[in-house]
Amino acid sequence: MIMPNNLKRQYLQYAEEYKRKACEVLDSGWYILGREVSAFEEEWAKYVGAKYCVGLASGLDALWISFRLLNIAEGDEVVVCANAYIACVMGITMNGATPVFIEPDQYDNINADKIEAAITEKTKAILAVHLYGQACDMTKIMDIAHRNNLKVVEDCAQSHGNHWKGKKVGTFGNVGCFSFYPSKGCGAFGDAGCIVTDNEELAQMFRVFRNYGSEKRYQNMMVGSNSRLDEIQAGLLRVKLTHLDEANEERSKIAARYQKEICNPIIQKPKIRPGADSSWHQYVIHVPRYRDALVDYLKDRGIGTLIHYPIPPHLSEAYAYLGYKKGDFPITEQYANEVLSLPMYNGMTEEEQGLVIETVNSFKG
């Protein structure tokens, strides 16, 4: 059985290093906000090319706390791609703000040419989600933001270490948000996240907010939350980070092989926007007809797949209150019916890759 993702494999690649670090943190007797978190924050900021990084408990926390600290609240609108992961939208609505959905383009990311028509007096920010490991067109997005005086938050949960025109994602907007959920590029071994920013004051607000609004013990300068990154996760992330470029390179090789060898007229392979590189968080094909038949065909032959994502946020029960109906975002809805993520993970053998390619190519529809 080939699983769509296999987290054990990437662990096994450096198991001894992870075990050593976990024991080191356990033996240290210090488990929250200590030297591992500080060191990881410094190393991640440097890796991404931002001035500051603040470790948080999850990617969702990174998003909603960003909007909170940027003063985006009830009555405000935030532009986001309609085919985003539901957590992106929750990051907006947890502060009472309203998402304004934009259809994706042929690269599965927000169609920047459609943003300006959706801007109203209430629009305060753009949430740029770098979906599947590929950067949005940050040149167009930053230009629109500057002209309309909007904040930009980047959701880099699926894009650890990839670039737009040679500059790492997360460094274009006011804040870059990262999730270190285990399946993400630099995945932790539990929940974790962070933000990066070049704004010192804002970084300090995140540091205070994540710890009950407290800078000095028992002195609370604002109503905050508990969103601290654990020492043990930070330590394990430091190990992972030393292998991140290597891991991205390995997935790029698998993707290159898929791009070259998958050949089936029923299937559209992923397209990479000129100016972007992909970290191949997912390898997402489009199967305009027969997607569900292909899922069954692969499953019957021992190959697991996933759909990212089968229900677009505007049609989710959670967002029924926004009042959207089927047909409101036809491209997004079409994508939800045709996308399919093929197996893609570190430690995937050449034999497994070959079997995926061969099986996909033999599907007749």
Ligand SMILES: *Cc1c(COP(=O)(O)O)cnc(C)c1O
């Ligand atoms: C995973 C993910 C999140 C949420 O991160 P968590 O750490 O699970 O809270 C947000 N946005 C995107 C695009 C994601 O892929």
